[in-house]
Amino acid sequence: MTLKATTKKAFFITGTDTNVGKTLVAAGLLVAAKNKGLTTAALKPVAAGCEKTDEGLRNSDALLLQSVITQPLAYEQINPYALEAAIAPHIAAQQEKRSLSVDRLSGFCRGVLSSADFTLLEGAGGWRVPLNARETLADLAKNLQLPVIIVVGVRLGCINHALLTFEAIVRDGLPVAGWVANCVDPDMPVLQENIDSLRARLPIPCLGVVPFLADQSPAVVANYFDETEVQKIFE
């Protein structure tokens, strides 16, 4: 079924940690939205870990997001702060003499946030990642008043990380639209019991369970979302 979007929807994608599948899940959600006939856009406002190219610094997350969206956004619109070192963003910014602030980042993000029916903004690492001495990426989500989607990298320790992340977002006053179980550990013992434990304790919809995938293409990930639940975030 093709959806006709009546309002523009945008979400902040956070995760239980770095490397839990935020980018892959975000790309899968963007493909699922495009398959429903929605226009899509994406942001990775701060990326630490970039390659030097003839066009400038490029980050693989931002490039993947750029490759799946429908809107023809320039790289710099998707990723205004490309930092070379793959280290904590506030330290990378300090080393590279860049100044990160919620105020400036919000300005960059606002333009893109109104450009498509469905937009995802990927954070960096987890919820409380510093931008500078005072602010964190959570402050950017708050400033933009974005509802949040939590990607849970299902591995040992994830229940604690998921509950702490959920509690922190609620304490920050933002709605949590749902969570995605992303099975990043191919050898996870009692996998189903862990997912059931998360479902029982997170009082928000589970938008999908993505298994460990040999083919990690966004189009494949798009098949693993709960049709009914994602429809609610698209509409």
Ligand SMILES: Nc1ncnc2c1ncn2[C@@H]1O[C@H](COP(=O)(O)OP(=O)(O)OP(=O)(O)O)[C@@H](O)[C@H]1O
């Ligand atoms: N379901 C999955 N099955 C197999 N591999 C996966 C799965 N999800 C993610 N991966 C792999 O795990 C790695 C981390 O994924 P991804 O880059 O999406 O994480 P991230 O949370 O966005 O990381 P970062 O904090 O750096 O932004 C990638 O190599 C990705 O291909």
Ligand SMILES: [Mg+2]
């Ligand atoms: Mg990422």
